[in-house]
Each structure stands twice: as C-alpha cells, then as structure tokens.
Amino acid sequence: xxxxxxxxRYLVKRTGEKVFLxxxxxxxxxxxxxxxxxxxxxxxxxxxxxxxxxxxxxxxPEGYSVSREKKERFSLILESASTNQTSMYxxxxxxxxSHTVSYEQYFGPGTRLTVT
Amino acid sequence: xQSVTQLDSQxxxxxxAPVELRCNYSSSVSVYLFWYVQYPNQGLQLLLKYLSGSTLxxxxxxxxxxxxxxxxxxxxxKPSVHISDTAEYFxxxxxxxxxxxxxxxxxxxIIKP
Numbered sequence: 001x002x003x004x005x006x007x008x009r010y011l012v013k014r015t016g017e018k019v020f021l022x023x024x025x026x027x028x029x030x031x032x033x034x035x036x037x038x039x040x041x042x043x044x045x046x047x048x049x050x051x052x053x054x055x056x057x058x059x060x061p062e063g064y065s066v067s068r069e070k071k072e073r074f075s076l077i078l079e080s081a082s083t084n085q086t087s088m089y090x091x092x093x094x095x096x097x098s099h100t101v102s103y104e105q106y107f108g109p110g111t112r113l114t115v116t
Numbered sequence: 117x118q119s120v121t122q123l124d125s126q127x128x129x130x131x132x133a134p135v136e137l138r139c140n141y142s143s144s145v146s147v148y149l150f151w152y153v154q155y156p157n158q159g160l161q162l163l164l165k166y167l168s169g170s171t172l173x174x175x176x177x178x179x180x181x182x183x184x185x186x187x188x189x190x191x192x193x194k195p196s197v198h199i200s201d202t203a204e205y206f207x208x209x210x211x212x213x214x215x216x217x218x219x220x221x222x223x224x225x226i227i228k229p
Contacts, residue, residue: 004159031215040125042206042221050215090159094215103148103210103217107159
C-alpha cells in the first residue's frame with residue numbers, strides 16, 4: 001500500500017510566521033497534491049506537482065507556495081501565516097504510468113493548522 | 117467545466133438501517149468516479165471506484181455504488197449501517213485534461229443508536 005506521511009498532525013503558529021508543511025510518499029508516485037479542507041467546502045486544491053521541480057496552481061494558491069526538489073517529497077509553504085489559513089491540510093499522491101493513468105489519490109493523515 | 121454535487125450535507129440514519137448517499141456530476145466526456153471516506157481526524161481513504169465495465173461497483177466495508185450514465189449519478193449505498201460507519205463521505209470525478217479530481221462538498225453520515 002502507498003504510504004503518505006505528513007510531518008505534523010497538529011500545528012499552532014502565530015500570525016506572520018513562515019510555516020512549512022512536509023509531505024512524503026514512499027511509492028515513487030509522480031503526482032502530488034496539497035488540499036485544504038474546511039467545513040462545508042469539501043477539498044480545495046492549493047497546488048499540485050506532476051514531476052520534480054514542476055508545480056501547477058490549483059484553485060486557491062494565494063498565500064501559499066510549494067517546493068518539490070525530490071520525487072518523494074512535496075512541501076507546502078505559508079509565507080506569512082494568517083488566521084484565515086487556519087484549516088486542515090491534506091497531502092495526496094497518485095500514479096502516472098507509461099500506458100495508464102490512475103486518478104486514484106492516496107492521502108496522508110492531514111495536518112490541522114491553527115494560526116493565532 | 118466538470119462539477120460534482122453531493123445533495124445532502126448530512127444524512128442521519130438509525131443503526132442497521134439502509135442508507136444512500138447521493139452524488140451527481142456534470143461532464144461532457146467520460147469520467148472515472150470515486151467515493152472516499154474520512155473518519156474523524158484522519159485523512160481520506162478510497163471506498164470504491166468506477167473506471168469501466170459493470171455499473172455496480174462494490175467497495176470496502178459493505179458499501180456499493182451504481183454508475184448511471186443517463187442520470188450522471190454515482191450514488192453510494194449500504195444495506196445496513198453500523199456505528200463505525202460514522203464518517204464524512206466524499207464523491208470525486210476525474211479531470212481528463214490533467215491528473216486532478218474534482219470533489220464534492222462531502223456528506224456526513226450520522227448513525228443514530
């Protein structure tokens with residue numbers, strides 16, 4: 001089974017701090033995703049990456065950046081945390097083969113970030 | 117543009133009763149369809165998926181879903197729910213132009229004892 005891990009389950013940061021959320025997957029999957037989840041809004045895509053050093057903006061990239069220096073690791077960066085970024089952050093990975101694409105995404109346990 | 121609608125934000129049901137969670141999608145092309153479950157304070161895990169073939173798909177924990185192309189629906193069902201099924205359920209649709217999924221807003225399944 002694919003294992004996706006996130007660096008913290010719970011995180012409390014102050015307004016204005018720079019925040020790093022780390023995600024690591026162990027199955028050599030090409031695609032990685034960062035979502036935020038808020039009650040009643042479902043999952044909203046922040047950024048995704050389909051290869052090392054490649055990134056694409058999702059639906060709500062403002063206030064966030066990402067880094068993918070190695071295939072297994074995808075980092076989400078909050079440049080200057082604000083209270084409206086208090087949320088659950090979920091990382092996911094999916095596979096792209098040479099002849100097939102699996103849209104199935106494998107998720108980490110999530111990081112609940114509180115910005116005070 | 118593709119979209120996914122989960123018609124109910126919450127579904128309360130008595131233990132051992134049947135349940136149906138509704139999902140409708142809009143797309144002009146063929147899609148892959150997914151149901152995920154999220155237990156409290158956890159990430160999402162795949163319940164079942166429709167890629168092709170039989171329109172009745174069976175998943176884990178006794179859940180099944182039926183793909184109805186004419187009604188663009190993919191409703192999730194379970195004949196008898198248990199307290200352990202308390203969770204939030206998400207429907208998702210593939211996006212052909214990239215590797216993304218489009219997500220519904222989620223349905224909370226509330227099991228009443």
